[in-house]
Amino acid sequence: MSASFEQEIQEYQLESTLDSVDLADQNALDLARKFGFGEDDQNSISMAVRECMVNAVAHGNKYNARKKVYLKLEAMPGTLAVTIGDEGDGFKDTDVPDPLAQENLLKQSGRGLLLMRAFMDECEHAARVPQGTLVRMVKRLGEV
Amino acid sequence: MSVTMTNRQVGDVTVIDAAGRITLGEGSSAFRDTIKDLVTKGDKKVLLNLSEVSYIDSSGIGELVSGFTTVSNAGGRLKLLGLTKRVQDLLQITKLYTVFEVFDDEAAGLASFS
Numbered sequence: 001m002s003a004s005f006e007q008e009i010q011e012y013q014l015e016s017t018l019d020s021v022d023l024a025d026q027n028a029l030d031l032a033r034k035f036g037f038g039e040d041d042q043n044s045i046s047m048a049v050r051e052c053m054v055n056a057v058a059h060g061n062k063y064n065a066r067k068k069v070y071l072k073l074e075a076m077p078g079t080l081a082v083t084i085g086d087e088g089d090g091f092k093d094t095d096v097p098d099p100l101a102q103e104n105l106l107k108q109s110g111r112g113l114l115l116m117r118a119f120m121d122e123c124e125h126a127a128r129v130p131q132g133t134l135v136r137m138v139k140r141l142g143e144v
Numbered sequence: 145m146s147v148t149m150t151n152r153q154v155g156d157v158t159v160i161d162a163a164g165r166i167t168l169g170e171g172s173s174a175f176r177d178t179i180k181d182l183v184t185k186g187d188k189k190v191l192l193n194l195s196e197v198s199y200i201d202s203s204g205i206g207e208l209v210s211g212f213t214t215v216s217n218a219g220g221r222l223k224l225l226g227l228t229k230r231v232q233d234l235l236q237i238t239k240l241y242t243v244f245e246v247f248d249d250e251a252a253g254l255a256s257f258s
Contacts, residue, residue: 018169043230050201054168100239106213108206111238115202118237 008034012071016061016086021053024071028082035075037141044119045080045139051112052084052135060086060133070134078141085134090127147197149178157189157257158182159225159250163196166204175204179211179222188220189257193250195226205238212244221245225253 010027014020028049032042053069061067070085097104099111117123122138147164160182166175182190192211194200200208208224215222223245227235235241247253 021168047201050167054201054203058168105239105243106209108210109202111202111205115234115237 007074007076009075010071010073014069014071016057016063016065016067016069018054018057020057020069021050024053024069024084025049027071028073028080031073031075032080032139035077035080037080037139041139041141045082048116048119048123048137048139049082049084051116052082052137055112055135056084056086056088056133059091060088062088079138081136081138083134083136085128085132087128087132090131090133147174149174151178151182154191154254157191157254158187159191159193159254161193161196165199166197166207167199167201168203172203172207175207175211179214183214183218183220188215188218190215190220190222191225191247191250191253191257192222193225194231195228197228197231200231200234205234205240209240209243221257223247223253223256225250 008031010031012024012027014023025046028045029042032045037045056069057063061069067087070083072083074081096113097107097110099105099107099114104110116135116137120137121140123135125133125135128134147162147166150161152159152161160178162175166172179190212222225247227246235244235246245256247256
């Protein structure tokens with residue numbers, strides 16, 4: 001962990017458990033508060049971090065105790081970036097049915113990525129070397 | 145805190161007062177079990193009061209949809225009451241406001257079943 005007046009970076013290796021979802025959420029919220037994000041932004045960050053962590057723990061690592069979840073939080077004035085990586089099989093956008101399509105509205109799952117994109121200003125994912133998925137999300141102060 | 149579900153009967157409508165968080169794990173399974181029990185008993189008019197639900201994640205949304213489908217398939221209707229701003233936003237983002245009937249007022253929600 002490194003900190004200065006203008007920037008703070010935290011990195012974690014987390015277990016593939018739902019407790020890790022809570023831990024990531026809490027640490028992201030603490031950092032968001034420290035850097036001046038208001039309640040609405042905090043709610044958005046919380047939602048996106050939880051969705052991304054659940055994807056990593058449940059869908060990526062499939063709760064495998066030998067697989068870890070990587071979490072990096074980077075804060076600077078006006079910006080919070082969250083990077084979450086898993087050690088799963090990876091996925092492509094085309095693997096995920098459009099949850100807003102009429103025929104998918106009543107499906108039970110498949111909305112996590114939609115919510116992450118809706119609640120953050122940036123959300124990108126890429127294959128992780130040697131295995132898994134890396135998601136980077138950014139929230140800026142004062143943007144929707 | 146997970147979710148607590150309390151049922152009460154108002155005429156022939158079952159009102160479920162939910163409180164807490166409906167998220168992956170205990171919260172979503174508690175909701176699923178409650179709906180299954182109602183359908184098994186033959187309750188077909190269900191008004192789900194979410195005014196005390198502080199947080200729903202995508203798994204919780206999935207359970208709402210599943211509950212809606214379960215009740216509908218049994219010939220009944222599940223409607224929502226008292227959405228917080230956060231839950232309203234979620235229904236907007238996911239377009240589920242086109243699926244659920246939503247009421248701010250319990251009396252109006254109850255009357256809609258008759």
